Amino acid sequence: MKVTGATLLRLGLARFAALLCVLLLMAAPARAHYLDIVQFTLVEQANPNVHQLVVTMPANLDANAPLIVPRHCVLMQRDSVTEGQSHIVSMMIDCDPELAEQAGTELTGQIETRWGRDGGMLQLQMLDGSSASVMLSGNRTGISLDMPVWDELAAQPPQGFLEKAWRYLELGTVHVLIGWDHLAFVFCLAMLATGLPLIGLITSFTVGHSLSLALAHLGLVNIPIAPVEAVIALSVVFMAREVFFTPGSRLSLRRAQNPEAFPESQAQVHSHRWRMGVTAAFGLIHGLGFASVLGELGVSAADTVIALAFFNIGVEAGQVLFVGAILLALAILRRLGRVEYALMHATTCLVGGMGVFWTLQRVVG
Structure with missing residues (x-):
């Protein structure tokens, strides 16, 4: 087989991207839902x-x-x-x-x-x-x-609606963008579907974590954060696996190599509706992680509604920014042909591997 310079270049780029992803992911903290609040x-x-x-x-x-x-x-x-x-x-x-x-x-x-x-x-x-x-x-x-703070604070007018709303929105956005495990999960969603199906997955995830965020913050659901963090990591592993083996994903390795590898019955099991349900269920778990941040902040009863609403909007803003960055990167890489496929393959493998690492560390440690 003749090896061309272009082939060597593609292999070199893929290996460099894989090494870069390893270094970045190894630098990520195991507990990704803690802010210094x-x-x-x-x-x-x-x-x-x-x-x-x-x-x-x-x-x-x-x-x-x-x-x-x-x-x-x-x-x-x-x-x-x-x-x-x-x-x-x-x-x-x-x-x-x-x-x-x-x-x-x-x-x-x-x-x-x-x-x-x-x-x-x-x-x-x-x-x-x-x-x-x-x-x-x-x-x-x-x-x-x-x-002194007593007279100074007492003399200040209460913080207005817009000031509070902006602060909670900012916290929600920052929380998502520094949450490695959450970003890894959203990355898998972006690899799992395109177009309207991708919008459906993001929406189902949003509904799930918005619901559990509200229930946990209001005290209607109380689950220790340690098992929640472990399941969040496990959700990354599951979704990375789905990216490889689900028909219609950006990789679909087996289907790309052999279109007959997925009989109709198996394709039905991996239907989009089923994936939306699983994504919503994992969203419920991720929302419990989000709720821990508001719990650390000590939101007053009077600010409960504004805190829930704008923190959640901030979370969605962070997700949209991240998904937009992924889609932009894919559009640029698409011009490189097989390099795009190699990079998606390497990155998805690394994300799944880090999900396994996070899961073990959170269960054992």
Whole structure:
């Protein structure tokens, strides 16, 4: 058989793409539905100089991360406990006006934390039973709380509808785009069908995760996150397998090599309607993973509707962006002929392999 330069080029590109995908996927975290989102609660004390700060964060964050207080403040006590998938850190901070005078500083400053790089919620609980809350934007180092916060926050008007809606939409979009296992599942959907069937799969997945997200956030469904994460990883394995063996998928390897490999009865088992049902079922599981993010944020009862609606819209926006990027890449690769097929084959193999890796790591670890 004559080997041409074009054939060698295609093989080289496929191998390079496979290596690149391996490196990227190996860098992905095993637990892909955790964001660095925290809830800060400042509890007013009888002594106006003493503040109780309670921080609720995902269990994958370091509860012992350093905390920097203003020079006129002293960290008197720090305790932490783990409840389920969350760390709860409670601290007593004493800010003495005399210390500020001795240091020649004003009664201002910041409590600097290493948590909340993706945002958070600050809630104030007053002695008279009233409360106030505000959503916080994260940064690369973590959230800093300005001191004093009591009068400042109480004097601020409540955050408006548009401000809250934008923040929840942003969180939903970011959550999807950094969720490797979720992106892997959506990639498989994009490989599994084209045109209207693809829209049907995406829609059924959306219906599934929207329903379970709402039920879990409202407390009507309560399933531990560990088995949920394991099944999410398993869903990637299942869908990667479907990409290879389902008639009508972008690969359909057996059918491409032998059109008679799928008798009619087997094709019916793999019908589009059946795939939509399976996709919706997996969507229910993925939605439970999404709900854990809103749970970590500590959404108030008054913001439940806006949080569910716009976080979900953000999730859909992230999905649309990702699917659009895949379709654009395929349109470009289609000009390369067999290179497109080789790249899809290699990437789907890698996605399925990482699904197996995630499943084992989440079950064993």
